[in-house]
Amino acid sequence: MPISAPDYYFLDELYTEEELLVRQTVRDFTDSEVLPIIEDAYQKGIFPMHLAQKLADLGLFGITIDEKYGGAGANYTCYGLAMQELERGDSGVRSFASVQNSLVMFPINQYGSEEIKMKWLPKLARAEAIGCFGLTEPDFGSNPGGMVTNAKKIDGGYLLNGAKMWITNGTLADLAVVWAKLDGVVTGFLVEKGMKGFTAPEMHGKHSLRASVTSELIFDDVEIPDGNRLNINGLKGPLSCLTRARYGIQYGVIGAAMSVYESSLDYSKSRIQFGKPIAGFQIVQEKLVWMLTEITKAQLVAWRLGRLMDEGRATPQQVSFAKRNNVDIAIQAARISRDIHGANGILGEYPVMRHAANLESVRTYEGTHDIHTLILGNDITGISAFE
Amino acid sequence: MNILVCVSRVPDTTTRILVGPDGKTADKTGVKFVLNPFDEFALEEGLRLREKNGGSVTAVTVAGEVAKDILRTSLAMGADKVAIIKTENEFDSYFTAQNLAEFASNRAFDIILLGKQSIDYDSLQIPAYLGELLGIPSIGVVSKLQIEGNNVSAERDIEGGKEIVSAQLPCIISAQKGLNEPRYPKLPDIMKAKSKPIEEVAAIDCQPRTTILEMSIPSKKRAGVILDGSDGSLDKLVTLLHEEAKVI
Numbered sequence: 001m002p003i004s005a006p007d008y009y010f011l012d013e014l015y016t017e018e019e020l021l022v023r024q025t026v027r028d029f030t031d032s033e034v035l036p037i038i039e040d041a042y043q044k045g046i047f048p049m050h051l052a053q054k055l056a057d058l059g060l061f062g063i064t065i066d067e068k069y070g071g072a073g074a075n076y077t078c079y080g081l082a083m084q085e086l087e088r089g090d091s092g093v094r095s096f097a098s099v100q101n102s103l104v105m106f107p108i109n110q111y112g113s114e115e116i117k118m119k120w121l122p123k124l125a126r127a128e129a130i131g132c133f134g135l136t137e138p139d140f141g142s143n144p145g146g147m148v149t150n151a152k153k154i155d156g157g158y159l160l161n162g163a164k165m166w167i168t169n170g171t172l173a174d175l176a177v178v179w180a181k182l183d184g185v186v187t188g189f190l191v192e193k194g195m196k197g198f199t200a201p202e203m204h205g206k207h208s209l210r211a212s213v214t215s216e217l218i219f220d221d222v223e224i225p226d227g228n229r230l231n232i233n234g235l236k237g238p239l240s241c242l243t244r245a246r247y248g249i250q251y252g253v254i255g256a257a258m259s260v261y262e263s264s265l266d267y268s269k270s271r272i273q274f275g276k277p278i279a280g281f282q283i284v285q286e287k288l289v290w291m292l293t294e295i296t297k298a299q300l301v302a303w304r305l306g307r308l309m310d311e312g313r314a315t316p317q318q319v320s321f322a323k324r325n326n327v328d329i330a331i332q333a334a335r336i337s338r339d340i341h342g343a344n345g346i347l348g349e350y351p352v353m354r355h356a357a358n359l360e361s362v363r364t365y366e367g368t369h370d371i372h373t374l375i376l377g378n379d380i381t382g383i384s385a386f387e
Numbered sequence: 388m389n390i391l392v393c394v395s396r397v398p399d400t401t402t403r404i405l406v407g408p409d410g411k412t413a414d415k416t417g418v419k420f421v422l423n424p425f426d427e428f429a430l431e432e433g434l435r436l437r438e439k440n441g442g443s444v445t446a447v448t449v450a451g452e453v454a455k456d457i458l459r460t461s462l463a464m465g466a467d468k469v470a471i472i473k474t475e476n477e478f479d480s481y482f483t484a485q486n487l488a489e490f491a492s493n494r495a496f497d498i499i500l501l502g503k504q505s506i507d508y509d510s511l512q513i514p515a516y517l518g519e520l521l522g523i524p525s526i527g528v529v530s531k532l533q534i535e536g537n538n539v540s541a542e543r544d545i546e547g548g549k550e551i552v553s554a555q556l557p558c559i560i561s562a563q564k565g566l567n568e569p570r571y572p573k574l575p576d577i578m579k580a581k582s583k584p585i586e587e588v589a590a591i592d593c594q595p596r597t598t599i600l601e602m603s604i605p606s607k608k609r610a611g612v613i614l615d616g617s618d619g620s621l622d623k624l625v626t627l628l629h630e631e632a633k634v635i
Contacts, residue, residue, distance in 0.1 A: 010417055017456045018577050021463060024421070025571050059574030072574035082574075 005258050008296045014303055015077070022078040026085035029058060034089030039348045042090065042211040045204075047172070051093060056127035060086075061100045065109050069117055070125030076244075077306035080251030084302075088255030091358035092212030098252070099168050100124060102244035104131030107177050107188060111230035111237065116190065120175060132173035132200075134164035134191075134217045135238045141166075142371045142386075145235050149180040149219065151189065158182070158229065160189060160197075160222040166365070170200040170215025177230070178217065179238045188230035188237050197222040208361040243316045246366045247309055250322035251302045253330035253362060254295060256355045260337035261291045263350050267341050278340070287336045294329040301325060317379040324372035331359040388442035390433040391494070393487055393501040393513065394426040394461055396454040400506065406602045412477065413507075413602065422457040425502025427464075428562035431569040432532060433500050434465045440534075442497075443467040447490055449483045451475045455585055462580035463572035470586035479595040480508075484516030489591050491521060496557060498539075503528045503561040514561035524554035530565040 005027075012020060033054055041048045055061060063079040065071025072078075079101065087094035105124050108117060123129040140146045149162025160180055170176070176191040176198075191198055197220040202213055230237065265288060268279035278284050305322045308314035334356035338345035345352045363369050371386070378384045398404060399419040407414040422430075433444045446461035448454050449472045458469040472486045491499060499521075504511045518525025524539075530549075531542035537556045542549055544563050572580075612627065614620035628635045 007417070007419075012419070017459050018463075018581050020456070021460055021572060021577050021580075022574060024460075025574070025577070029571055057573065058571055059576075063574060067575060073578050074574055078574070 006261060006292055006295055007299075008292055009300070011296075011299050011303060015081075019075075019077050019081060022074065023081040023085055025058065026060070026082045027088070029054070030085050030089040034086070034093055038090045038093070038211055039351075039354065042092070042354055043348060045206070045210045047092060047096065047169075047211055047213050049172070052096070052127045052130060055097060056125065059125075060097055061127060062105050062121060062125040063101055065105055065121060065125065069109065069121035070123075071105070071121070075306075076247065076309035077303075079248060080302060080306045080309075083248040083252035084255040084258075086255065087252035088259045090211050090354065091252070091256060091362050092209045094248075094252045094255070095168050095209065095212050098245050098248045099133055100131055102248055103133035103241050104175065104177055106244050107133075107230060107232075107237065107241050108190070110240070111188060111232040112190075113227065113231070115227065120190070124175070129174040130169055130172050131175045131177065132167050132169040132215070132217070133238075133241065134167055134170075134176050134178040135242075136164060136166045138163065138165045142368060144179070144238065145186070147179065147181060147186065149178070151180045151182045151187070151224070153182070154223070157223055157225045158189065160191065160219045160224055162219050164217040166203075167200070167215045167217050168209075169213055170217050171202040171213050173200065176200070176217055177241075178219070180219075185233050186235050186237065187233050189224050190228040190230070191217075191219070191222060191224060192228075195222050195224070206361075208357045210357075239316065242366055243314075243319050246319045246323040247305065247314070249362060249366055250298075250305065250319070250326040253327050253359065254298050254302055256359060256362075257291070257295050257298065257326075257330040257333045259351050260334045260355050261288070261295055263352055264288060264291065264337045264340045267344070267350070271342075284340060287340055291333045291336060294333065298326045298329055317375055320367065320372040320375040323367065324369055324376070327359065327363050328369060331356065331363055334359055388436055388440040389495055389497050390436055390442060390444045391491055391496040391499045392426070392430045392433045392444060392446045392461070392466070393499065393517075394430065394446050394448050394457055395423045395502075395505045395507070396420050396448065396450055396457045397423045397505050397507040400424075404604075406604060411599045411602055420453075420456070422460045423502050423505045423507075425504055425506070425562055425564070427502075427569040428564065428566045429500035429502050429560070430461055430464055430466065431567045432560070432562060433498075434570070435567065436498065436534065437467075445470065445494075445496075447472065447487065449474065449478070449486045449590065458585050459577075459580045460572065462583050463577040464570060465576070468586065469583075470588055472588045472590050474590040477595075477599070479597045480510040480512040480516065481596040482590075482593055484513050484520060485593040486590050487513070488517055488520035490588060491517075498534075498556060499559045501559070501561055503563050514559055518559050521559075523557050523559060525559040525561070526552055526554060527561045528563045529560050530563045532560060532566065 059072040062071030063074050067073045083094050135144050137147050151158040151160050174193045178189050178191045199218045200215045202215050268284050269277050271278045301322050337352045374385045399421045402418045405414040437444050444466045445468045446466040447470045514525050514527050526541045528544050529541045530544050533540045539554045542551050
């Protein structure tokens with residue numbers, strides 16, 4: 001059934017025709033291509049790989065990248081709305097698109113040589129190549145600057161050693177954007193599938209993001225040619241990628257929140273207890289109103305941040321604000337929604353538990369909820385609580 | 388092949404419609420509008436015919452300025468040209484058909500495609516009107532279409548079965564669900580559609596032949612009562628039919 005997405009404050013009027021058309025396109029795509037298959041994929045713990053080509057055909061890889069490189073040449077608002085609609089399907093599908101767009105194509109476009117851009121961007125846009133992003137390590141999550149993965153200059157290139165963990169799409173990827181220290185300074189390298197000494201085993205046993213592949217990346221004396229180094233030094237390289245991905249996430253999770261809200265509204269109006277629909281009980285109405293209020297506020301935050309991104313004025317702290325808030329209200333909405341659905345809420349027949357479980361990962365990756373709190377705390381007080 | 392597709396802008400099926408204070412028009416506050424789903428089948432068929440035979444697809448609508456959004460959608464899906472026959476007044480099917488016929492009459496279209504109905508007013512009149520006004524065959528509710536040269540073979544959905552009819556180009560085809568699977572507009576095409584021109588044509592003066600007197604929302608369905616199959620419930624059924632439903 002097509003959804004009637006909540007727009008309580010007529011916020012659609014803030015968007016342009018083409019932005020709404022992008023949203024409608026991805027909304028229809030999610031309804032017909034994602035929702036019918038996602039629960040099964042989630043239960044089986046696999047990413048529905050056939051979606052990659054379909055996402056590429058729609059132009060969802062390289063949304064903000066110039067057409068010259070195979071991108072759609074759209075703005076960040078379009079990118080955000082597309083992520084929202086994909087995550088209304090599943091956070092795993094949105095994660096796939098986030099990685100390809102913000103963590104792989106963005107750094108190649110921003111920091112790659114013209115040769116690298118021409119070689120990889122069109123392939124990534126067409127899903128002929130899938131990318132992944134290696135920053136987090138087993139012992140360095142919130143503190144990426146402490147990474148131990150390192151590169152040494154050798155004749156004609158670099159020798160890469162170390163390991164990355166929690167890498168979305170790692171096992172599927174043809175290309176990894178890997179951050180490593182060269183003479184103590186963080187810099188980026190493109191590591192290609194099949195390079196000697198590079199392996200990417202899948203991590204198993206997840207209770208969250210089950211329709212998404214999560215991997216380790218292991219580098220054992222991997223020789224990287226000179227041409228595969230990105231032209232950026234320092235943590236600002238990977239952080240600039242994360243800012244874009246976090247921006248997509250803060251829009252994306254609104255989709256998950258919309259999904260659980262819609263399901264709650266439907267369910268509570270049709271579930272009869274004590275002779276009337278449970279939507280008629282005050283405690284359920286309070287839950288529904290809380291969800292709608294928080295979704296509407298999150299929609300406004302997302303819209304404004306989109307405009308700031310498009311004007312090139314958004315600060316990383318503003319992105320932290322939105323990621324922190326919107327993921328938080330989405331996960332709370334999912335938990336409340338599970339309550340409203342009662343025992344039915346744990347079944348795959350409803351999207352609620354899947355979103356709730358997914359959002360546990362989303363709350364943690366790309367900067368945990370608490371780290372974003374400290375980023376904002378630092379910004380308003382001028383005192384860092386983590387350094 | 389010179390292809391015309393007539394499109395209309397209708398409320399999204401998930402939108403809750405309310406009647407305006409005048410009791411004659413729909414209240415458009417907060418209502419989402421989309422390209423009429425049956426017109427999407429028509430447009431898709433037009434695009435496929437162009438891909439097979441070459442030529443060009445023009446999408447046209449009779450509407451106010453706001454309907455330019457569905458023309459952008461048509462461009463993003465792949466229409467070559469779009470036009471709006473502009474009117475800001477309320478109008479009926481006759482007005483729409485007269486204006487579409489006027490638009491089509493001097494442009495030598497080989498085929499005119501449109502949805503079998505618009506899901507807002509559901510008049511189902513335009514395909515037949517157009518055929519009459521243009522003096523060409525009109526085949527309605529088509530779920531399969533084959534064209535070889537000038538020969539058209541169309542499969543129609545009829546009550547309880549199918550009917551296959553033939554005609555010659557130029558002709559009018561109204562699209563039924565199942566005719567095809569409409570494509571999604573691609574993001575790069577949505578971006579390109581932004582800068583393409585929309586031809587504006589003033590609507591011809593033509594008096595509508597019908598007037599809406601009143602519009603109302605269907606009364607709410609009463610909640611049903613389910614009785615078990617026991618003998619005792621038979622008596623209850625008779626009582627309910629007699630006293631509640633008042634049918635016996």
